[in-house]
Amino acid sequence: MKKQLVSLRDFLVTGTLGPVRPDMKLVEIAEALGSPDGWNVGEDAPVPLYWFFGNLEISFDNIAPYQINWFQIEGAAQLKGKFETLTKALKLSLDRFDGETKPSELLAAGLWDLEQATVYYAALSDDILLNICAGCVQVHFQVDTRFIGDREAVDYLNASTVSLLVRDVDSRTKVDSIYSYSRPATEEIPGAFNWRSLSGQDYLDLLR
Template identity: 35%
Template sequence: MPKRNWIQHGASLREFLRTGTLGPVNLGLTMLEVSALLGPPQNWVTDASDCPVPLYWIFNRLEIAFQQEPPYAIDWFQIEHPDSLARPRHKLADLLDLSMDRINVSVPPSRMLRHFSDLSDIVIGAPKDVEDPTLEIYNRGVCLIYNVLDQDIETFPHNETDPHQWLRHFDRHCFIDSIYSFREPALGRQYPKSKFGNMSAAHYLAITKDGGR
């Protein structure tokens, strides 16, 4: 069994966006290794399966889902509501501090794209339906999810001569809901695919004119 050393670990938001790792926390770890690194979670969620251990652990803003079979490797993990993280550093878990790297995650998606080193790897899942608008940014195994408040949907413009006007409006008014790290390319998790219109980062920036706030 891995030994608990209670060492304080550090992670970088910029590195997480680019690689999907949070310092020592990566998708190759097992449940026992996570426990040794971070200590016990603040909470966990059980499901209806017959698994003898809880497979969803919650550490402050870090949430980790494990696979159902021993040795219970990490399946994916996420930072929940990253726009609420404190700067310049935030304690994701008692033993894991996240450096925000001077990144303001409250900016629009068009401005968030500046923090990716190679935009050619990025796919934007732009919302097709103004009634259910969600935008997702995919960078290999990393996925950023953006939503809007229900009351803001009513303010979305409907301009038949400029079909991209409401997407620019979305870019200015949305908020980041979560950032995921998956084992497989995040684009493969897109659901339902009919809800999104996929495009390159360059195309999205051309539509929004990098116009964020």
């Protein structure tokens, strides 16, 4: 299969990764990318519904015709340089982004309408969660929480102003995963019940 060059910037804007669109069905993915490198099989699923192609992972609905629920670039913190081999069929042009790109840098890059893009943040156990949702695209960030010392993440979050949080966290992030959903993305992570949000524009304004 001939390798295609696809654009990370285009993926962030549209949610489409070259031949892979969020509205595709399982059989269409098989036609576009061939056989996966591996898959997970659910106990009650008639077909494997979670496919792996290198760092591209795809989740399908459990009802025929097995529509995509979402797909993601996993391990995005490792992206670096100008190009990255994503799968056997796809080579990714990073377009000056990489795993070290900060939320503020993505928001300032002209990818999205900043009044429509939403930054979600929450605390879960010892972690601070920070994600950007823009249409069907969702970017998850890892946050290095060593700066909060022995405090629980939820205690830090409750004691901090939004301005302080943004200034503390933005420079301490790495991109974790980049998702594209078959419908506009929202936050539904089990165990995180204290999601808060602000617009992309408000996030950038807090850093000025």
